[in-house]
Amino acid sequence: MRQTLVLGRVNLRGVKFQSILGRTIITLLLAAGAVLVLMPLAWMLSTSLKPEGAAGQMPPQWIPMDQITVQIEGRDCYIYDIPVDGVVRRLALLQKKGATGTFVNPDNLEERYQLPVDTGKRVSVVKLHWENYPNALTSVPFGRYALNSLRLVVITTIGVLVSCTLVAYGFARFRAKGLGVLFIILLCTIMLPPQVTLIPTFILFQKLKWYDTLLPLTVPAFFGNAWDIFLLRQYMMTIPLELDDAARIDGCGPLGILWHVIVPQTMPALATVAIFHSLWSWNDFFGPLIYLKSQSNWTVALGLQSFNALYSRKLQLLMAASTVMMLPCILIFFSAQRLFIQGIVISGVKG
């Protein structure tokens, strides 16, 4: 079953909640849920722009603020809004003794007051600390990690696209003895837990001296994977055979048909595979963790994990680095939203 569903188009089927009351309740519930869902991301973004020390405040400060200070008598003094004889004045806290503080007018240092500190409020201004980003990205070789990740993403995506297209074409359009059995075996491997093959594969790559190179992560991509082959094959089955025949009459061989008929017709599915694989590869942690040892070969996922161990106290840098890792995924999602939904419908609903 294949059909497209566009996020923007309301297709009203399924359960109908007819009453306006019902719809209002649903909308309110969804809105409340959406706030909860977005809160972690909002907190991450806001923390990534905070000054050092302000990140771990409770209750959380959603807008990054700096508290203003002035230099008086060689010291940094916080500015307070504090009532003096019923009038709120802007004064600097010079000294604090117990609950009482010595406040001074920054413009006239002679003007001093003894006031209870907790009647006043520290003055803050909105300030976005964009420098957290370059600081986080240069404290470890993030550029290097990003380059490695990008190489992995590009190479494996090409590998998956090429190999899976060929194999899916073979399964979708040709008849031969044993092909049916092989296809069932292929489907079974989708369910196979990867751990069963993990250790011998690891030993194999080690014997090949591929340990601590990108090869164990890139080479297998060129041999297809069951899930994407299945998805592409299902899609190719829906392309009318008449198109093949027409191309054959025009003198196309099997590869000509693949190139001129099948590939153009399969584009949406290919794009879906490319996007999902890129995301998966960018986020993959386990593969790089076991195969990449030296820091110069690390991917962003590995780099971020070690950054977490090193900088767990500098929350603003940690959140900046996490934001940078998530950003490409979110950008890809928004630019290819339609394909996402389509791909899920192709792959998800088999009845």
Place this chain on the structure above:
Amino acid sequence: MTLGRREAIWAYVLISPWIIGFIVFTAGPMIASLILSMTNYDVVNAPVFLGASNYVKMFTQDRQFWHSLRVTLTYAVVAVPLGLLFGFMLALMLNAKIPAVSVWRTVYYMPSVVSGVAVAILWSTLFNARFGIVNWILSWFGIKGPAWLSSPDWALPALIIMSLWGVGGGMIIYLAGLQGIPTTLYDAAKVDGANSWHQLRHVTLPMMTPIIFYNLVMGVIGTFQYFTNAYVMTRGGPVEATLFYNLYLYFNAFNYMKMGYASALAWVLFVIVLLLTLLIFRSSAAWVYYEGSLKR
């Protein structure tokens, strides 16, 4: 050469990448890991054949094996059904005629696009006992939140709560399924006098069972591959509270270099997943409804 023969040759040439890959990266390693599971092997020295003793040790002496199995199954039993329920309810709501429906769908789906280490790091700060916003939200209701990831009792529940954030992935599959239900079924139900609840109970739910089933199988299989969050957020702690099966396997293979024992763990995992999947498949006859198949 006959036409059929030529076609067969083409077929095998085209699928040859997968056949080679299957032999080199799947079938071969599977057999090798079965053999390795009966040895003691540390990568440096040659493997020593032990027979079934890895398995005997695992079942009779390895407390951590049983513990990791318990942790994984606990997670599977709580997180998977919760995820199915939330995902399904969300899909029902997002299928209703409400304003800005595309915005809501996008918002709920977004967390499942980001995953991996960055998300794990983000959530470990959200669960921070002192400044985490999870406890801040609880404080609105006058609840003093636990120490979550540093508490042996609350670390696993924390990971379960976190899993609900990514429920949008399942939701979108349900949504696609909901849109595939023929309107004629609802029309027929209405003619018979069915209200919204009846329609949900007797049309939507039966039509959705194949998709619920699909999500259930995938969810259970996925639980046994749970790794990144546990590794980054807790390293299996505190006091082994989040020692997932896959994490224990990883420690054996790559920290203790017990490749033979880890292979045995992998094969036991394989059998468990196989049995669970078969169990779900067998039980599915009772509750999954396939349109076009005859009701037994």
